[in-house]
Amino acid sequence: MTAYDLSHELEAGMQTYPGDPAVRARPHATFAANGHRVTALELGSHAGTHVDAPSHTEADGRTLGDFPLDVFCLSARVVDVRGLAPRSPIEPDRLPGSTDADALVFRTGWDVHWGTDRYLDHPYLAARTAERCAERGCHVGVDALSVDPTPSANAADDEPSGFPAHHALLGADRLVVENLTGLDPLPERFELRAYPLALDADGAPVRAVGVVPETETR
């Protein structure tokens, strides 16, 4: 099997969702002063590559600790939607005819803009697309900051506001994995290992890994 890292590196000052806690990392113990190194971290539960639990946007939604561990090892199917214009919706006609997978991973290609203002202007799931995913029982992953439009200077008046795609998915007790990256070498189907930190909260950072049988590696 070949394992692909689908995670952005966590580092001080990295890009976050607007308004989320800043990510900080500083030496707490140093080799010179203490003879060993320890790093102190500050970050939000949705920093970098992370998993959203239903309680992120749903009043009575479940937290990560409510899910059995094996839910986070998913048969995944890539939905290639590269080439979309900034801040454009991913419509339901982009979905595969049937979904024999635990998760649909939308490949927007927007991860190339990570760390820049343009990263905020990613394509997003139309509410109806998110609803269809939920109706099929699918969890969702995306290589962008959010499944809904992210506030930015370029937001248009006719965009959905709030969290309609989140509500469609998290309201149906589905999980959402955001800020994936490195999808390029993956075939259409792969195993997504997305075991979040053991934090019983609204979400948690994750080292997301894509696993492909050796024979299927491109």
Place this chain on the structure above:
Amino acid sequence: MTAYDLSHELEAGMQTYPGDPAVRARPHATFAANGHRVTALELGSHAGTHVDAPSHTEADGRTLGDFPLDVFCLSARVVDVRGLAPRSPIEPDRLPGSTDADALVFRTGWDVHWGTDRYLDHPYLAARTAERCAERGCHVGVDALSVDPTPSANAADDEPSGFPAHHALLGADRLVVENLTGLDPLPERFELRAYPLALDADGAPVRAVGVVPETETR
């Protein structure tokens, strides 16, 4: 396959290695005020269940980012050393005759003391035991706070001081997984998935998972 959670929950005020950063978790955005929930976290790179990189105790040791991702999916073999006295060494005669595994996971049973002062008084690896593991090319896991004795009120004068077991392992470019828990249902051999957060540092928290083929589940 059956997946077992081998991780302590990360929560505010949880036990840490003496002197390490306190773990804090507080609401950053709330449903009432913001319409969604985000949690702000503070923690050290060695909080809870975590992976030590060589740079934790070695001047020129490698950081986590220097390791390829597949290193963190390990064939593991349990070394059952339950029943040892507090603060006693795990001697080399406890090692299996041969090691056809990527990692040896020492099961001290000390995880039952998690969250209490007694957790500090765990058994530890004698330096020679750690050296033998390194000579065999093995990474090491343990269901205790450290592979070396942890400072506590009960420390004895004749105990090793500093980090001899860490030096033997990390100095040989091996990895150490500490604060594992939940080893009870595992057979002697299992797959240890210990993908740390994508932090290029001296260590990082991990959601450690033990995977066992369905037919081998106890």
